[in-house]
Amino acid sequence: MNPANTAKVLNSLIQTLKDGQEGFRLAAEGAKSVELKRVFHEFSLQRAKLAGELQMFVRELGEEYENSSSVLGTLHRGWINVRTAVTSQDDQAILDECERGEDTAVSHYRDALAEDLPANIRTVITNQASDIKDAHDKVKALRDQGGSASTPIAA
Numbered sequence: 001m002n003p004a005n006t007a008k009v010l011n012s013l014i015q016t017l018k019d020g021q022e023g024f025r026l027a028a029e030g031a032k033s034v035e036l037k038r039v040f041h042e043f044s045l046q047r048a049k050l051a052g053e054l055q056m057f058v059r060e061l062g063e064e065y066e067n068s069s070s071v072l073g074t075l076h077r078g079w080i081n082v083r084t085a086v087t088s089q090d091d092q093a094i095l096d097e098c099e100r101g102e103d104t105a106v107s108h109y110r111d112a113l114a115e116d117l118p119a120n121i122r123t124v125i126t127n128q129a130s131d132i133k134d135a136h137d138k139v140k141a142l143r144d145q146g147g148s149a150s151t152p153i154a155a
Contacts (some may be wrong), residue, residue, distance in 0.1 A: 001116040007063035009115050010054045013125070014066040016108045017054070021047035023101050027094050036091055036142065040098070043135050050128050057121055095143040102136035109133075 001009075021044050028040035051066075058065035109129035117125065 001118070003061040004063060005115075006117060006121060007058045007061045007065070009112050009117065010058050010061075010121070011063075011066045013108060013112055013128075014051050014054050014058070016105050017047045017051040018066065020044075020101060020105055021051065023098065027098050030089055031091050031094055032089060033091050036094070039138070039142070043139075046131065046135065050131065053124060053128070057124070092143070092146060095139060098139045099136070099143050102132070102139050105132050106136050 024040045024044035024047065028037045028044060031037045031040060055065040055067070106129070109125065109132055112125055113122070113129060
């Protein structure tokens, strides 16, 4: 894959991560449960870190990297309804929307790994995909508990 195409794949993932970062930030603000606030905040920080890793690769490829979520800051890529859930201040609804966003992120990572990528970048994306899948599974477990974070699930 040529550097411009690799950068395109990476930028798509960066947008997905930035959307997740913003979605989890909003979820943390809207959640009633202190534990959910903590988990969402940690996932938001995780997404920022992962995006930074990919931005470094894009820079090394000599290309411009994404620095914001998609559609000029409007949540997309599965996170579009998180704002509505947050305004309802219903932890279960927030978890439902976070899981939907995570489903999309898992799918985008799967698509990226289907591309022809340099080995070093593929390794990083594979590791990040595992982190994203773990986050998805934790959000799903919290959702399945009915929004109750009484059994702590570490982020």
